[in-house]
Amino acid sequence: xxxxxxxxxxxxxxxxxxxxxxxxxxxxxxxxxxxxxxxxxxxxxxxxxxxxxxxxxxxxxxxxxxxxxxxxxxxxxxxxxxxxxxxxxxxxxxxxxxxxxxxxxxxxxxxxxxxxxxxxxxxxxxxxxxxxxxxxxxxxxxxxxxxxxxxxxxxxxxxxxxxxxxxxxxxxxxxxxxxxxxxxxxxxxxxxxxxxxxxxxxxxxxxxxxxxxxxxxxxxxxxxxxxxxxxxxxxxxxxxxxxxxxxxxxxxxxxxxxxxxxxxxxxxxxxxxxxxxxxxxxxxxxxxxxxxxxxxxxxxxxxxxxxxxxxxxxxxxxxxxxxxxx
Numbered sequence: 001x002x003x004x005x006x007x008x009x010x011x012x013x014x015x016x017x018x019x020x021x022x023x024x025x026x027x028x029x030x031x032x033x034x035x036x037x038x039x040x041x042x043x044x045x046x047x048x049x050x051x052x053x054x055x056x057x058x059x060x061x062x063x064x065x066x067x068x069x070x071x072x073x074x075x076x077x078x079x080x081x082x083x084x085x086x087x088x089x090x091x092x093x094x095x096x097x098x099x100x101x102x103x104x105x106x107x108x109x110x111x112x113x114x115x116x117x118x119x120x121x122x123x124x125x126x127x128x129x130x131x132x133x134x135x136x137x138x139x140x141x142x143x144x145x146x147x148x149x150x151x152x153x154x155x156x157x158x159x160x161x162x163x164x165x166x167x168x169x170x171x172x173x174x175x176x177x178x179x180x181x182x183x184x185x186x187x188x189x190x191x192x193x194x195x196x197x198x199x200x201x202x203x204x205x206x207x208x209x210x211x212x213x214x215x216x217x218x219x220x221x222x223x224x225x226x227x228x229x230x231x232x233x234x235x236x237x238x239x240x241x242x243x244x245x246x247x248x249x250x251x252x253x254x255x256x257x258x259x260x261x262x263x264x265x266x267x268x269x270x271x272x273x274x275x276x277x278x279x280x281x282x283x284x285x286x287x288x289x290x291x292x293x294x295x296x297x298x299x300x301x302x303x304x305x306x307x308x309x310x311x312x313x314x315x316x317x318x319x320x321x322x323x324x325x326x
Contacts, residue, residue, distance in 0.1 A: 053284035054233075054268050057322045058275045064225040074103040074324065075176050079136055080183030082302050083234070083311075084109035091305035093183075096312035101319060106177075108136075108169040112157040115184035116193045116212040120205070122147055127155030131162070133184055134206045136169075137216030141223040145170045174224045178324055181315070182213070185234030185263045186301050192255030195266050210266045217274050228324055229276035230315065233264040235307065236287045238300035246300050248289040277323050285310050 078084050078094050086092040086107055090099075094107035110131040117129040129135060130151025139145045148166050152158055188195070188209045195209045204211035217229055237260060238246035249260035264282040271278035287295040287307055295307040303311060 054264070054278070054280035054282075055284055056268060056271055056278040057318070058228075058271075058277050059323055060226060060228050061275070064221075068226040070178075071176055073176070074101065074178050074319070076103050076105045076179045076181060076319070077172065077174075077177050078105065078107045078109055078181045078183070079133055080109040080181070080232075081113050081185075081187050082109075082111045083183045083186065083232075084181070085111055085302075087305070089305070091308055093308050093312045093315065096309065097316055097319070100312070100316045103319070106168060106172055108165050108172075109183070110157070110162060110165065111159065112187055113184070114187045114191060114193060115182075115216075116188055116209045117206040118191075118193075120207055122151075124150045124154070127151035127153060128157050131155060131157065132206075132212065133182060133216045134212040137219045140169075140174065141219040143174075143223075174220075174227070177224065177227055179228045179230060179319065180220060181230045181232065182216070183232040183234075184213075185209070185260070185267065186237050189234065189237070189249065189254055189258070189260045189263055190239065190301070194256050195258050195263050200270075209263055210270050213267060214270050214274065217270075217276060221274075229271075229274075230279060230318060230323070231267060231271045231276055232279045232311070232315070233267055233282045234260060235281045235285055235303050235311065236260065236289070236292065237296065237302070238292060240300070248292075250289060277318065279314060279318060281311055281314070284314065 076097065084093055084107060086094055090096075092107075094105050094109075097103065098105040113128070113131040113133075115133045117132050117134050119126055119129055122129055122135060128151070130148045135147050135151075139147055145166060148169075152162060152166070155162070193209050194205075194207060196211060200208075200211050200214065204215035206212050206215070213231065220227060221229075237249045239249055239252040239254065240246055251259060253259055261282060264280065268278050268280065285303075285307070287303060287310075292300065295303055297304050
């Protein structure tokens with residue numbers, strides 16, 4: 001009988017771990033959806049649902065940093081949607097992280113942007129795609145930002161901050177970046193972008209939430225193998241209906257036949273496959289249908305200052321105690 005090589009054995013073990021994690025996550029997601037579907041928001045009791053966080057912690061493989069010289073300064077780049085917005089009152093997650101860690105934090109998130117793209121390929125006709133994680137990662141790898149410059153002209157989501165953040169991003173020396181925080185999901189869910197929950201094969205499709213995440217990690221990692229990633233799931237949000245009411249994102253399926261939790265679980269599976277840190281801000285943060293009015297902004301899409309504080313505290317603990325800090 002032919003003996004298995006060590007590499008083959010490790011590959012089988014890794015695939016087995018991923019399969020077990022996915023199965024457990026799927027069962028929990030199924031039970032959550034089944035149990036919450038009949039719960040009225042005003043009668044919601046979080047104690048009725050026994051859920052555990054889906055956090056996953058990883059560090060950079062020694063082989064990726066064997067030729068890298070650390071400058072001794074923790075430097076963080078944040079890429080994401082409005083979840084990472086810098087508020088003037090100092091309650092934004094980037095500001096809170098900066099103050100608590102004394103790290104250098106570059107916030108290059110673009111409000112209302114997505115992980116995935118609407119179109120396959122970029123011809124400038126839909127400027128919003130230029131600010132997706134998919135195209136930002138591509139441009140970081142190539143160290144050229146012409147796609148974003150072109151997108152500024154016709155992106156419906158752009159505001160006065162976009163040009164300044166693009167200038168900031170294009171001036172970063174990525175050899176000094178230690179951690180890239182990736183925080184998307186709400187806009188992909190609300191836009192009905194496709195989401196895959198199983199392991200996906202290359203080539204990746206830019207129009208699929210999880211495949212855009214996987215490709216973006218690969219692109220940045222290939223150019224800068226020393227960088228660690230922290231992927232943060234979306235928090236609970238509400239889905240705006242045409243009649244002006246809001247439905248809970250844990251049960252309301254979008255045009256892709258997915259709830260917000262599907263995006264959270266799928267992103268965790270990609271993080272495990274890529275061996276990058278994943279923070280579950282869906283089950284791991286105390287924001288749900290029963291207290292949404294207290295922790296979400298008026299748009300019911302993103303956390304308010306109190307909600308952002310919970311997310312920032314979790315991220316700060318991860319940076320300082322779990323994965324990287326000196």
